[in-house]
Amino acid sequence: MVSTLFLLLLCLTGLPLIFHHEIDEALGYAPQPEAAAGVRPVPPQRIVEAALAADAGRVMQYISWDKDEPGLVLAFTNDAVDGKPDNATVRAFDAVSTRLLGPVGTGPMLIVLKLHTDMFAGQAGKLFLGGMGLLFAVAIVSGVVLYWPFTRRLSFATIRNNSSRRVGWLDWHNLIGVVTIAWALVVGLTGVVNTWAELMLAQWKSTELAAMVAPYAGKPPPAHLASLDDVVAQATKAAPGMEIAFIAYPGTPFTSSHHFAAFMRGDTPLTSRLLKPVLLDGETAAVADTRALPAYLQALLISQPLHFGDYGGLPLKIIWVALDVMTIVVIGSGLYLWLARRSRKAHAAAVRAEGAVALASR
Amino acid sequence: MTSRTDRSPRWLSVFGAPILVAALTLIGLLAALMLGDFGRYLSWVTVAIPVIICLWTWLRVRISS
Numbered sequence: 001m002v003s004t005l006f007l008l009l010l011c012l013t014g015l016p017l018i019f020h021h022e023i024d025e026a027l028g029y030a031p032q033p034e035a036a037a038g039v040r041p042v043p044p045q046r047i048v049e050a051a052l053a054a055d056a057g058r059v060m061q062y063i064s065w066d067k068d069e070p071g072l073v074l075a076f077t078n079d080a081v082d083g084k085p086d087n088a089t090v091r092a093f094d095a096v097s098t099r100l101l102g103p104v105g106t107g108p109m110l111i112v113l114k115l116h117t118d119m120f121a122g123q124a125g126k127l128f129l130g131g132m133g134l135l136f137a138v139a140i141v142s143g144v145v146l147y148w149p150f151t152r153r154l155s156f157a158t159i160r161n162n163s164s165r166r167v168g169w170l171d172w173h174n175l176i177g178v179v180t181i182a183w184a185l186v187v188g189l190t191g192v193v194n195t196w197a198e199l200m201l202a203q204w205k206s207t208e209l210a211a212m213v214a215p216y217a218g219k220p221p222p223a224h225l226a227s228l229d230d231v232v233a234q235a236t237k238a239a240p241g242m243e244i245a246f247i248a249y250p251g252t253p254f255t256s257s258h259h260f261a262a263f264m265r266g267d268t269p270l271t272s273r274l275l276k277p278v279l280l281d282g283e284t285a286a287v288a289d290t291r292a293l294p295a296y297l298q299a300l301l302i303s304q305p306l307h308f309g310d311y312g313g314l315p316l317k318i319i320w321v322a323l324d325v326m327t328i329v330v331i332g333s334g335l336y337l338w339l340a341r342r343s344r345k346a347h348a349a350a351v352r353a354e355g356a357v358a359l360a361s362r
Numbered sequence: 363m364t365s366r367t368d369r370s371p372r373w374l375s376v377f378g379a380p381i382l383v384a385a386l387t388l389i390g391l392l393a394a395l396m397l398g399d400f401g402r403y404l405s406w407v408t409v410a411i412p413v414i415i416c417l418w419t420w421l422r423v424r425i426s427s
Contacts, residue, residue, distance in 0.1 A: 147376070147377075147380075148376060148377075151376055152372060152376050155375070156375070156376075156378075156379040156380075157379075157415060157418075157419045157422075159419060159422075159423045161423050161426070161427050162427075175415075175416065175419060176412075176416055178380040178383075179380065179383050179411070179412035179415050179416065180412050181380065181384050182383070182384035182385075182387040182388050182391075183387050183391070183409065183412065186387075186388070186391055268398065269394065269395050269396065269398065269401075269402075270395050270396050273395075302395070305395060306391060306395070311394055311395060312394035312402045312405045312406065312409075313402055313406075315406045316394060316402070316405055316406060316409065319406065319409050319410045319413060322410075322413045323409075323412065323413065326412065326413070326416060
């Protein structure tokens with residue numbers, strides 16, 4: 001019962017998130033690049049200078065390039081390189097003019113996103129909702145088991161509309177539930193995997209990343225940082241055929257205290273999700289190491305589009321909304337059927353008790 | 363007593379269509395990720411099948427009532 005309410009929360013908040021880009025744009029929270037087709041973007045160090053000028057006294061954490069919006073560069077600044085994510089400021093800059101276009105990740109959709117991912121309770125909230133996702137998967141499996149006794153004498157997609165309202169809703173619950181099993185399991189379980197992102201990242205840092213930076217153990221944080229232009233040039237050379245998705249500054253959670261980490265992406269729908277880190281010396285921008293991410297982080301990266309439904313164009317997003325609404329109907333009708341069954345049982349018990357009293361009084 | 367040969371077709375009639383829908387949904391979800399534009403178009407058709415089935419059933423129920 002309680003988990004059903006959290007599942008409803010996840011489905012209801014997930015609904016607007018499917019169109020969060022479009023909603024942000026409509027509400028004016030999505031910065032748009034200035035039209036400069038065919039003009040080469042400025043060297044990335046110029047964007048860094050613009051970002052630090054816009055946020056005096058703070059430091060750079062990350063800089064990222066949106067593959068769908070090449071005219072935009074996002075700069076993440078914070079109080080310290082290892083500052084809390086909630087204290088980070090994300091600003092969009094025009095890739096050609098370096099003009100500040102506005103903040104990113106603000107507005108009402110941020111509240112919906114926080115409700116959907118952690119209910120404003122940080123990592124504990126994330127793990128709790130991940131647990132709800134696992135319960136959702138268990139409920140789906142138990143629904144498959146119950147599908148047989150309820151439908152074995154019926155043809156597929158039978159709705160007994162001439163019976164009671166409860167029977168009609170039971171048939172709809174069974175039909176919608178059974179045809180959305182695969183989608184609901186994929187979206188539910190990929191959502192669970194996403195709640196483990198921080199844990200997976202911590203595991204990667206303590207194993208793979210630690211092995212990558214082991215030869216540089218004991219080196220202090222860079223006295224002066226290499227130019228981002230050199231970092232971009234060296235990283236692109238180290239991963240031919242790939243482009244930079246984002247760069248983590250030394251000391252941030254995605255790298256060591258001495259290295260930049262450039263996360264490279266391919267150009268197909270699949271390889272654009274599978275990032276490859278290139279570690280570069282924080283002072284000289286020399287390539288230190290590069291290797292593919294471990295399987296569990298690749299699974300995390302692939303699980304994200306499968307959860308968000310943002311990888312197949314607008315039609316797939318519309319289908320995602322329809323399937324989400326259908327899941328809400330399944331959860332709501334399941335709740336209704338459960339309450340109806342309880343009230344019928346309570347009524348039957350009351351009738352039995354009355355009968356027993358009548359018999360005893362004869 | 364129900365023999366094994368009697369049970370199998372009934373099992374298939376109950377779970378056959380849902381298994382087919384689930385398989386097509388999974389193919390569509392992966393196709394959009396792995397097969398470029400063709401996979402994207404394929405996903406629009408296959409992932410929409412559950413929606414189409416429910417819309418078709420809803421129309422059938424409305425017309426019959």
